[in-house]
Amino acid sequence: MTEAEPPRVVIVGGGIAGLAAAFFLRDEPVAVTVLEGSARIGGKLAVSEVAGAPVDEGAESLLARRPEGTDLIRAVGLGGQLAEPGTTSAGVWTRGRLRPLPARQFLGVPADLAELERSGVLSAAGLARARQDEGLPATPRGDDVPVGGYIGARFGQELVDRLVDPLLGGVYAGRSEELSFEATMPALAQESRRHASLAAAASALVGPPGRSQPPRPAGPVFTTLAGGLGTLPDAVAAAAGARVRTGVMVRELARAPSGWRLTAGSAHAPEQITADAVILAVPARPASRLLAGIAGDASGALAGIPYASIAIVTLAYREQAFPRPPAGSGYLVPAVDGHPVKAVTFATGKWPQLAAAAPGTVLVRCSLGRAGEEATLQRDDTELAALAAADLAAATGVTGAPAAARVSRWGGALPQYLTGHLGRVARVRAGVAAQPGLAVCGAAYDGLGIPACVATARTAAAQVAAYLAGPHGQAGHGTGPMRDPGAARSRG
Numbered sequence: 001m002t003e004a005e006p007p008r009v010v011i012v013g014g015g016i017a018g019l020a021a022a023f024f025l026r027d028e029p030v031a032v033t034v035l036e037g038s039a040r041i042g043g044k045l046a047v048s049e050v051a052g053a054p055v056d057e058g059a060e061s062l063l064a065r066r067p068e069g070t071d072l073i074r075a076v077g078l079g080g081q082l083a084e085p086g087t088t089s090a091g092v093w094t095r096g097r098l099r100p101l102p103a104r105q106f107l108g109v110p111a112d113l114a115e116l117e118r119s120g121v122l123s124a125a126g127l128a129r130a131r132q133d134e135g136l137p138a139t140p141r142g143d144d145v146p147v148g149g150y151i152g153a154r155f156g157q158e159l160v161d162r163l164v165d166p167l168l169g170g171v172y173a174g175r176s177e178e179l180s181f182e183a184t185m186p187a188l189a190q191e192s193r194r195h196a197s198l199a200a201a202a203s204a205l206v207g208p209p210g211r212s213q214p215p216r217p218a219g220p221v222f223t224t225l226a227g228g229l230g231t232l233p234d235a236v237a238a239a240a241g242a243r244v245r246t247g248v249m250v251r252e253l254a255r256a257p258s259g260w261r262l263t264a265g266s267a268h269a270p271e272q273i274t275a276d277a278v279i280l281a282v283p284a285r286p287a288s289r290l291l292a293g294i295a296g297d298a299s300g301a302l303a304g305i306p307y308a309s310i311a312i313v314t315l316a317y318r319e320q321a322f323p324r325p326p327a328g329s330g331y332l333v334p335a336v337d338g339h340p341v342k343a344v345t346f347a348t349g350k351w352p353q354l355a356a357a358a359p360g361t362v363l364v365r366c367s368l369g370r371a372g373e374e375a376t377l378q379r380d381d382t383e384l385a386a387l388a389a390a391d392l393a394a395a396t397g398v399t400g401a402p403a404a405a406r407v408s409r410w411g412g413a414l415p416q417y418l419t420g421h422l423g424r425v426a427r428v429r430a431g432v433a434a435q436p437g438l439a440v441c442g443a444a445y446d447g448l449g450i451p452a453c454v455a456t457a458r459t460a461a462a463q464v465a466a467y468l469a470g471p472h473g474q475a476g477h478g479t480g481p482m483r484d485p486g487a488a489r490s491r492g
């Protein structure tokens with residue numbers, strides 16, 4: 001080892017958060033290695049072809065009104081690939097038919113009760129109860145409350161079941177009676193402290209009629225990449241210039257005399273890797289395990305973040321199989337209606353580039369699995385695809401078997417931000433901050449959308465860069481017995 005060697009940063013986890021963290025360290029005087037346990041990088045981002053079109057298997061769209069995701073896309077050279085949705089109108093399949101999702105709502109909380117009435121999503125009784133929000137005194141609440149309970153106290157349970165639950169289900173696959181109001185709807189939680197009526201708070205956020213949002217940068221709310229969001233990980237990895245190793249599952253993390261020692265591989269053929277700083281960019285459960293002997297309280301807090309499993313069934317039909325062309329970008333399905341599919345995206349309707357790639361074909365992405373509904377997913381691929389196709393037929397009238405079907409399973413996919421989530425995250429951050437040269441990032445913390453994951457990655461990268469540039473990092477660097485320049489090299 002020579003004094004000229006840069007400090008080594010090891011990033012555990014090659015999902016978008018880990019890769020983005022590597023990218024944000026690209027101009028630092030450090031040597032970065034990303035260790036990914038599975039055979040491929042990207043985590044919840046992956047794309048493959050169905051009926052000749054590149055259809056995402058996992059995340060398929062990106063919030064464009066938060067800059068972090070699109071900034072990263074442009075920075076890695078994919079700006080020219082950004083693609084806008086062809087339609088943004090969506091539906092709710094409830095009370096016997098497909099109904100329009102009210103446009104002026106915030107994660108299911110209505111800003112406009114007249115529009116809600118016109119949508120037909122609620123029964124007359126449900127609507128009458130929802131209208132009581134306007135006259136009710138403010139609903140007292142402490143630091144955090146279950147989102148379903150609080151919104152139910154304002155508008156009644158039917159609105160929670162038929163609007164809030166499906167919208168939150170679309171993001172978290174979670175249940176509103178368990179999810180945290182403060183963590184899943186932070187903007188509304190804040191705004192609601194200024195209004196007695198929750199509809200008034202939602203209205204302040206979504207803006208007046210005729211405008212879907214208060215003045216913001218022009219452009220679509222959501223975007224994707226022409227070849228699929230699944231093309232992003234490789235581009236980020238290439239632009240990061242980091243060393244990326246797949247098939248390296250990190251089992252242990254321990255302090256070493258001058259930094260960190262990571263143990264990967266099997267118990268009988270372990271590989272030891274040393275680093276001056278470590279970023280854990282893995283889901284809560286592996287992060288909890290890796291921190292167990294180092295930061296007990298952070299590890300315990302991470303263990304309190306459960307995950308929901310889901311499957312995405314992508315079906316391809318000839319256009320003629322539908323009695324009328326599917327309208328809008330898709331629909332949500334309330335859990336109370338008892339259907340196995342929780343959300344459907346008409347991929348070729350939503351994304352013009354997919355329609356162009358598969359002319360005459362309707363591509364549909366069906367999402368199955370809600371928190372606590374793992375039994376739905378315990379079918380083989382053929383059965384699961386048939387279940388999704390039958391459900392789609394009941395909603396849309398599509399006839400005949402799909403021409404192609406693809407099942408993408410995402411076990412432990414989506415972190416559940418349960419009541420008290422913000423407190424748990426604060427405990428994790430405090431425990432990790434007490435460890436020199438250690439940082440965490442990813443979907444478990446401040447939001448599971450891609451821009452939020454990228455934001456945590458940027459913060460984590462800045463934290464380890466500051467540490468390594470500071471007196472502790474300089475002192476530790478190059479002094480300990482663990483600094484074997486070959487230690488971070490692959491054995492295979």
Ligand SMILES: Cc1cc2nc3c(=O)[nH]c(=O)nc-3n(C[C@H](O)[C@H](O)[C@H](O)COP(=O)(O)OP(=O)(O)OC[C@H]3O[C@@H](n4cnc5c(N)ncnc54)[C@H](O)[C@@H]3O)c2cc1C
Pocket residue numbers: 012013014015016017018035036037038040041042043044045057058059060061062063248249250251281282283286310312410413414441442443444448449450451453
């Ligand atoms: C089906 C689906 C659809 C989604 N749709 C959208 C969407 O449209 N828009 C949106 O913004 N978000 C969406 N999301 C959410 C978003 O994709 C994820 O929250 C985000 O990609 C998570 O990134 P991450 O890097 O934090 O975690 P992950 O993608 O989970 O990456 C973590 C990586 O760490 C690896 N790993 C785990 N343990 C270890 C270990 N011990 N050693 C080494 N490696 C390890 C894993 O193999 C994985 O590759 C969707 C998620 C799913 C599942």
